[in-house]
Amino acid sequence: xxxxxxxxxxxxxxxxxxxxxxxxxxxxxxxxxxxxxxxxxxxxxxxxxxxxxxxxxxxxxxxxxxxxxxxxxxxxxxxxxxxxxxxxxxxxxxxxxxxxxxxxxxxxxxxxxxxxxxxxxxxxxxxxxxxxxxxxxxxxxxxxxxxxxxxxxxxxxxxxxxxxxxxxxxxxxxxxxxxxxxxxxxxxxxxxxxxxxxxxxxxxxxxxxxxxxxxxxxxxxxxxxxxxxxxxxxxxxxxxxxxxxxxxxxxxxxxxxxxxxxxxxxxxxxxxxxxxxxxxxxxxxxxxxxxxxxxxxxxxxxxxxxxxxxxxxxxxxxxxxxxxxxxxxxxxxxxxxxxxxxxxxxxxxxxxxxxxxxxxxxxxxxxxxxxxxxxxxxxxxxxxxxxxxxxxxxxxxxxxxxxxxxxxxxxxxxx
Amino acid sequence: xxxxxxxxxxxxxxxxxxxxxxxxxxxxxxxxxxxxxxxxxxxxxxxxxxxxxxxxxxxxxxxxxxxxxxxxxxxxxxxxxxxxxxxxxxxxxxxxxxxxxxxxxxxxxxxxxxxxxxxxxxxxxxxxxxxxxxxxxxxxxxxxxxxxxxxxxxxxxxxxxxxxxxxxxxxxxxxxxxxxxxxxxxxxxxxxxxxxxxxxxxxxxxxxxxxxxxxxxxxxxxxxxxxxxxxxxxxxxxxxxxxxxxxxxxxxxxxxxxxxxxxxxxxxxxxxxxxxxxxxxxxxxxxxxxxxxxxxxxxxxxxxxxxxxxxxxxxxxxxxxxxxxxxxxxxxxxxxxxxxxxxxxxxxxxxxxxxxxxxxxxxxxxxxxxxxxxxxxxxxxxxxxxxxxxxxxxxxxxxxxxxxxxxxxxxxxxx
Numbered sequence: 145x146x147x148x149x150x151x152x153x154x155x156x157x158x159x160x161x162x163x164x165x166x167x168x169x170x171x172x173x174x175x176x177x178x179x180x181x182x183x184x185x186x187x188x189x190x191x192x193x194x195x196x197x198x199x200x201x202x203x204x205x206x207x208x209x210x211x212x213x214x215x216x217x218x219x220x221x222x223x224x225x226x227x228x229x230x231x232x233x234x235x236x237x238x239x240x241x242x243x244x245x246x247x248x249x250x251x252x253x254x255x256x257x258x259x260x261x262x263x264x265x266x267x268x269x270x271x272x273x274x275x276x277x278x279x280x281x282x283x284x285x286x287x288x289x290x291x292x293x294x295x296x297x298x299x300x301x302x303x304x305x306x307x308x309x310x311x312x313x314x315x316x317x318x319x320x321x322x323x324x325x326x327x328x329x330x331x332x333x334x335x336x337x338x339x340x341x342x343x344x345x346x347x348x349x350x351x352x353x354x355x356x357x358x359x360x361x362x363x364x365x366x367x368x369x370x371x372x373x374x375x376x377x378x379x380x381x382x383x384x385x386x387x388x389x390x391x392x393x394x395x396x397x398x399x400x401x402x403x404x405x406x407x408x409x410x411x412x413x414x415x416x417x418x419x420x421x422x423x424x425x426x427x428x429x430x431x432x433x434x435x436x437x438x439x440x441x442x443x444x445x446x447x448x449x450x451x452x453x454x455x456x457x458x459x460x461x462x463x464x465x466x467x468x469x470x471x472x473x474x475x476x477x478x479x480x481x482x483x484x485x486x487x488x489x490x491x492x493x494x495x496x497x498x499x500x501x502x503x504x505x506x507x508x509x510x511x512x513x514x515x516x517x518x519x520x521x522x523x524x525x526x527x528x529x530x531x532x533x534x535x536x537x538x539x540x541x542x543x544x545x546x547x548x549x550x551x552x553x554x555x556x557x558x559x
Numbered sequence: 560x561x562x563x564x565x566x567x568x569x570x571x572x573x574x575x576x577x578x579x580x581x582x583x584x585x586x587x588x589x590x591x592x593x594x595x596x597x598x599x600x601x602x603x604x605x606x607x608x609x610x611x612x613x614x615x616x617x618x619x620x621x622x623x624x625x626x627x628x629x630x631x632x633x634x635x636x637x638x639x640x641x642x643x644x645x646x647x648x649x650x651x652x653x654x655x656x657x658x659x660x661x662x663x664x665x666x667x668x669x670x671x672x673x674x675x676x677x678x679x680x681x682x683x684x685x686x687x688x689x690x691x692x693x694x695x696x697x698x699x700x701x702x703x704x705x706x707x708x709x710x711x712x713x714x715x716x717x718x719x720x721x722x723x724x725x726x727x728x729x730x731x732x733x734x735x736x737x738x739x740x741x742x743x744x745x746x747x748x749x750x751x752x753x754x755x756x757x758x759x760x761x762x763x764x765x766x767x768x769x770x771x772x773x774x775x776x777x778x779x780x781x782x783x784x785x786x787x788x789x790x791x792x793x794x795x796x797x798x799x800x801x802x803x804x805x806x807x808x809x810x811x812x813x814x815x816x817x818x819x820x821x822x823x824x825x826x827x828x829x830x831x832x833x834x835x836x837x838x839x840x841x842x843x844x845x846x847x848x849x850x851x852x853x854x855x856x857x858x859x860x861x862x863x864x865x866x867x868x869x870x871x872x873x874x875x876x877x878x879x880x881x882x883x884x885x886x887x888x889x890x891x892x893x894x895x896x897x898x899x900x901x902x903x904x905x906x907x908x909x910x911x912x913x914x915x916x917x918x919x920x921x922x923x924x925x926x927x928x929x930x931x932x933x934x935x936x937x938x939x940x941x942x943x944x945x946x947x948x949x950x951x952x953x954x955x956x957x958x959x960x961x962x963x964x965x966x967x968x969x970x971x972x973x974x
Contacts, residue, residue, distance in 0.1 A: 162892075162916075165918075166915055166916070247935070247936070247937060248937075251926060251930060253936060253937075255953075258918070260948050260949075261918070261948070339773075343948050343949075344948070344949060358754075358777065359777055362773065362774055364779075364780075364947065364948075364949045365779075366949070382971065384971070385970070385971030388971055388973050389971060389972075389973055391973075392973035392974060393973075396973070396974055477577075488971075495968075499966050500580075500581055501577070501581065503580075503673070503676070503964070504964065505964060505965065506964065506965040506966075506967060507964060507965070507966050507967070508966075508967040508968075508969070509966075509967070509968045509969065510968065510969045510970050510971050510972065511666060511967050511968070511969030511971075511972040511973075512972060512973045512974055514973075514974045515666060515967055515969075515972065515974065516965070516967070520662070520974070521662070521668060521965070522662060522663075522668075532779065533675050533676070533758050533759070533779075533962035534675075534758075534759060534779045534781070534949060534950045534962070535949040535950040537962050537963055537964060537965075538670075538963075538964070538965045539965075547948035547949070547952050548952055548953075549918070549919065549920060549921065549922060549952060549953070550920065550921040550922070550931070550936070550952075550953045550954075551914050551921075551922050551923075551924075552921060552922070552923040552924070552926050552930055552931070553910075553923075553924045553925065553926070554923070554924065554925045554926030554930075555800070555925050556797065556799070556800030556803055556804060556903075556925050556926075557804075557925065557926040557927060557930065558803050558804055558806075558807035558808075558811070558926075558927045558929075559807060559811055559927055559929045559930065559935070
């Protein structure tokens with residue numbers, strides 16, 4: 145499978161995207177429901193394919209937590225089907241008038257949401273991304289090229305086979321959902337270079353994957369998901385709330401990009417807060433990589449510069465005492481991945497400064513970083529969390545999966 | 560002047576951008592007015608510098624129309640100053656709440672416009688872009704790195720010197736407006752690779768410049784301005800309106816990206832329309848590059864495939880008869896640069912199909928392609944016209960020069 149196969153696939157996607165862009169909401173929703181039904185009806189076929197991937201991973205000595213992410217169950221298939229039904233229930237972003245009016249010369253002007261055309265998804269492990277991405281792209285009128293991890297190749301092939309049959313049965317061109325052929329880096333490279341055929345690439349996965357796509361792609365990229373998220377406990381923090389938020393942000397789920405990775409504590413609350421937060425974190429199984437102040441507590445290990453920049457995605461946290469808000473802001477500016485940062489404070493002026501000066505996709509006051517999430521924000525579906533400034537920043541729902549065009553209607557108007 | 564100088568400049572811009580992001584509208588407007596006043600007060604200094612550029616260009620044998628674009632006059636400086644005052648009068652996009660509300664759990668969520676940070680502008684010839692870009696970037700809270708053509712180097716240095724003095728006098732850090740040091744391709748390359756220091760690059764100029772920036776840049780790019788714009792005269796067109804719009808779109812100003820470059824005419828109106836449109840265009844000095852039907856008229860020259868893809872920016876137009884709307888749409892899909900396309904028709908169904916199926920930044924019904932313009936759209940200022948689908952599409956005003964962030968306010972909320 146070489147570059148040519150990838151380009152042929154992209155060309156078919158582009159051809160199919162023209163029809164999909166004109167599909168009505170009713171047609172797209174019917175297809176989404178058919179896809180959901182098919183996933184449930186054909187569960188054993190998908191699980192058989194998945195068993196191949198799981199067996200290969202286990203034989204190859206893949207870590208247990210990665211194998212777990214790969215493994216499908218009837219329950220997980222039900223969850224994917226429910227996800228598709230939820231997307232069907234959401235409003236159609238295509239055709240939404242973003243702004244509009246009549247100009248002084250009588251021209252009617254409106255800016256209308258339209259699909260991108262063809263979206264490329266490059267992602268790791270989890271096969272549920274295959275179904276989620278297909279659903280969100282379909283609803284937003286985009287054809288999608290799916291490039292999952294080779295470790296999930298049998299699962300992804302089975303899932304896409306089921307989805308494409310359902311599409312064909314609903315009268316939509318199945319080429320709006322396709323796997324990128326080939327497992328090699330060459331095939332990803334061909335996708336990244338298919339400018340003009342692919343409108344946007346969305347990488348989802350670890351920092352290495354995202355960096356390589358950002359650097360090699362000539363297709364526009366929406367960067368997602370690396371989160372070195374900070375929680376700053378101000379001198380004016382309510383320490384009860386602070387304790388609860390730090391624990392929640394670090395431990396409620398560790399493998400996600402909106403989990404806290406760094407804790408900053410104002411020097412004035414060291415005595416009142418450090419013993420409590422160290423004890424609570426350690427009780428929850430967290431290893432604290434601390435500065436001198438934290439190292440005064442048993443079990444804390446010394447932090448290096450690497451720790452300040454680290455996205456652990458595990459029961460680890462970097463922790464430091466700062467002399468004031470200025471230093472907290474400077475630390476965040478230096479080390480943050482600009483995903484989500486939280487301040488704990490009852491001081492309105494401190495909160496206002498933190499919100500104004502922290503340049504991240506989400507800035508939270510007295511709330512856990514775990515809230516930076518399309519579902520929590522009420523978007524109903526999320527394709528990823530953008531950490532770039534162009535096009536979309538933060539959780540991306542259906543509207544973020546569209547472009548716009550201007551429609552200008554006159555009666556023979558000239559300049 | 561090497562890569563290191565460019566990176567140092569970008570670092571100073573980034574440092575200065577933090578303060579600018581927090582500047583109030585009043586502070587920014589005062590600086591813009593001071594910049595306008597300074598341009599008028601120090602006109603002779605700028606014109607002296609410009610005379611050097613003009614003399615060098617003339618000695619070097621530069622074409623007269625290019626020298627004209629380069630030449631500044633007291634009137635052109637007044638126009639630049641007026642542009643800055645108009646930007647000062649526009650609303651501040653920074654801080655605008657794009658959406659917001661209270662979530663079911665009581666969290667307050669709002670999405671707020673924030674500056675990008677540092678914007679890089681790479682552009683050709685016209686020195687007015689230097690002032691326009693500085694004004695728009697300042698108002699939208701962005702530091703700007705200006706990389707104009709080496710042919711305008713003395714003019715740009717003088718203009719930026721004046722603007723920076725005015726900034727310093729208004730209490731803003733002058734490093735928010737800087738020239739990129741060096742004339743070599745190496746310095747542009749350093750700018751294009753300054754990911755992390757520069758947030759977005761906007762190339763403005765010919766297709767070659769834009770292509771090279773798009774292909775070489777690791778900094779996110781907003782592509783602007785190549786326009787192979789089509790006018791399609793439908794069988795149901797009002798031929799009086801059609802004639803006026805075709806003439807206006809082709810001849811009102813030829814050197815701009817929203818001028819028409821291709822004319823498509825429905826076969827059913829060939830007899831009624833071709834003799835009139837050919838005569839009118841030729842009378843206006845336009846060379847028609849036509850298909851067989853057009854070649855039946857004296858003075859028309861044969862069109863090649865190159866003509867269908869050409870952005871002439873001159874008194875030339877490619878012209879073709881199509882058997883039906885389907886073929887018009889197919890031709891546009893094949894050849895358009897997705898900037899602006901117009902249909903002339905009194906048939907509601909044809910207009911509706913054209914609007915739905917043409918995938919361009921602007922689709923116009925019974926109106927000249929020349930209306931695709933920030934000023935005409937009522938945006939008050941325009942940094943360029945985006946022909947890409949990500950972030951901004953069509954004329955870009957102040958809001959398009961911002962990103963957003965989510966602000967989430969709770970009272971100790973956890974998941």
